[in-house]
Amino acid sequence: MKNENQPGIKEEVVISTRGLHKSFGESQVLKGIDLDVFKGENFVVLGRSGSGKSVLIKIIAGLLKPDQGVVNVLGMQVDKLTRIELQALRLKMGFIFQSSALYDSMTIRENLEFSMVRNFKHLSSKEINVAVEEVLDAVGLKEKINQMPSDLSGGQIKRIGIARTLILRPEIMLYDEPTAGLDPITCTEINELINEVQSRYNTSSIIITHDLTCAKETGHRIAMLQDGNFFRLGTFEEVFDTDDIRMKSFFDYNFIR
Amino acid sequence: MNIRKSVVRLINTFYLILRKYKSGDDLFSQRVDSFFVDTHNIHKFIVRFFKELFQKPTEFREIIRQCYEVGFKSIPLITLTGFVIGIVFTKQSRPSLVAFGAASWLPSLIGIAFVRALGPLVTALIAAGKVGSNIGAELGSMKVTEQIDAMDVSAVNPFKFLVVTRVVATTVMIPVLMVYCTFVGLLGSYLNVHHNELTSFVTFIESAFSSVSFLDVSSAVVKSIIYGFTIGIVGCYRGFNATNGTQGVGKAANRAVVFSMFLIFAEEIIVVQITNWIASF
Numbered sequence: 034m035k036n037e038n039q040p041g042i043k044e045e046v047v048i049s050t051r052g053l054h055k056s057f058g059e060s061q062v063l064k065g066i067d068l069d070v071f072k073g074e075n076f077v078v079l080g081r082s083g084s085g086k087s088v089l090i091k092i093i094a095g096l097l098k099p100d101q102g103v104v105n106v107l108g109m110q111v112d113k114l115t116r117i118e119l120q121a122l123r124l125k126m127g128f129i130f131q132s133s134a135l136y137d138s139m140t141i142r143e144n145l146e147f148s149m150v151r152n153f154k155h156l157s158s159k160e161i162n163v164a165v166e167e168v169l170d171a172v173g174l175k176e177k178i179n180q181m182p183s184d185l186s187g188g189q190i191k192r193i194g195i196a197r198t199l200i201l202r203p204e205i206m207l208y209d210e211p212t213a214g215l216d217p218i219t220c221t222e223i224n225e226l227i228n229e230v231q232s233r234y235n236t237s238s239i240i241i242t243h244d245l246t247c248a249k250e251t252g253h254r255i256a257m258l259q260d261g262n263f264f265r266l267g268t269f270e271e272v273f274d275t276d277d278i279r280m281k282s283f284f285d286y287n288f289i290r
Numbered sequence: 291m292n293i294r295k296s297v298v299r300l301i302n303t304f305y306l307i308l309r310k311y312k313s314g315d316d317l318f319s320q321r322v323d324s325f326f327v328d329t330h331n332i333h334k335f336i337v338r339f340f341k342e343l344f345q346k347p348t349e350f351r352e353i354i355r356q357c358y359e360v361g362f363k364s365i366p367l368i369t370l371t372g373f374v375i376g377i378v379f380t381k382q383s384r385p386s387l388v389a390f391g392a393a394s395w396l397p398s399l400i401g402i403a404f405v406r407a408l409g410p411l412v413t414a415l416i417a418a419g420k421v422g423s424n425i426g427a428e429l430g431s432m433k434v435t436e437q438i439d440a441m442d443v444s445a446v447n448p449f450k451f452l453v454v455t456r457v458v459a460t461t462v463m464i465p466v467l468m469v470y471c472t473f474v475g476l477l478g479s480y481l482n483v484h485h486n487e488l489t490s491f492v493t494f495i496e497s498a499f500s501s502v503s504f505l506d507v508s509s510a511v512v513k514s515i516i517y518g519f520t521i522g523i524v525g526c527y528r529g530f531n532a533t534n535g536t537q538g539v540g541k542a543a544n545r546a547v548v549f550s551m552f553l554i555f556a557e558e559i560i561v562v563q564i565t566n567w568i569a570s571f
Contacts, residue, residue: 091439094443095443096439096442096443116447120445120447121445123442123443123444123445124445126443127443128439128440128443128444130436130439130440132435132436134435134436134437134439134440135437135440136432136437136440136441137435137437147441147444147446148441148444148445148446151347151445151446152445152446197440197444198444201444201445
């Protein structure tokens, strides 16, 4: 597991939330989340299904609005931004969806180019081609450039999802269940890719998962989200060094099963 | 006595409906609520469309692609329907006109019917079924698989790319398809007329357009523009707001068609009334 004191992590906060509340109808999902993610850090949020993990990163990305509380990303308060300012911020933020959400009517090349041709109009098609090939090379899928998303396996789709965000050179990566539905070997490959992305592109990440191997392999700090708040926070060992039955059952399910 | 009983029964029924509505837990009150919520949201959706229509980027290539999807790909269906309606309408109208010794008026009747009503209406209904459902299902599918959110987080405005381009395409292409449908319908009609009266094509077209006024043509074009806008905006609205997975995609497509058709008929009545009012001057 990575160490919090590993070189590369700076004390500069890139994502911060204070008193974040979110409800859907009667159900209160987040109840005052306070969070700081530092530059160069992989911050893992663990929790059961439906505990509000994905809601948290969707609020950070500005896809959902919080009922209460403040979200700051790279020094900008997300809910106060205009649409154009939010678009500019999103260029610095990559979001990898659980389903990868590739545009299924486009080829892999078109998927990767899509945002780039619209946001970097000064770039020539040759420069865009170079960027596409470079990120495909980084995720090890250069040969799939002209295929459709439906031709790829689950693991390959995840990799292309990561490549699609990497092409914009984001400072922040938000991963929503990056290893969900994958076999153990592909999970290991994705975990390695997350670490490689972090070291190669010096990104700061929030990784939402309930896969403890993923949390252990990728996370500098881990938070356990339960009942709308962070129940435990620290390194992997600190979080799971407890007799609390909720943590034990989570640990046992992942490692003993 | 019976009238009094009926009135009392009607008031009781109304009272029961009102009481149920106030409790807010029955299907009726939910439908009423969703109708008003939908009306408000569609209004907001249309306002957003006009705001974003004139903002950059123009997404010109995507508009052209959508025009091809809406226009070119609808040609086979429009051709078949327009042609068949032209033949059938002529065949059905002939006996009545022949009975009054007015068979020579047939081309004029067909011309007026196609330009004023059949051309725009048939095109709009076919496009609502084909294009409207396609837009509703495509955007609905993109919504439930988070592709629209993915566009949003990659700093591309999904409303501009998906909605504005499609609505512009339907608004531009439905009038073009209407003109095409009218000519194909007239061609079908001509074949029938020619088969019976050996009329030449030029004579048929001259007769067909002899009673068609500028107002008829302009109202048909205006109607088609309105229908095109309606089909695009309703399809996009339904798709953009789809929920509940694959079932939601089916519902979005279905609702796009049903609601577009309902609005097309309502708009037809309104435009005809306005046209008649203008014609009376």
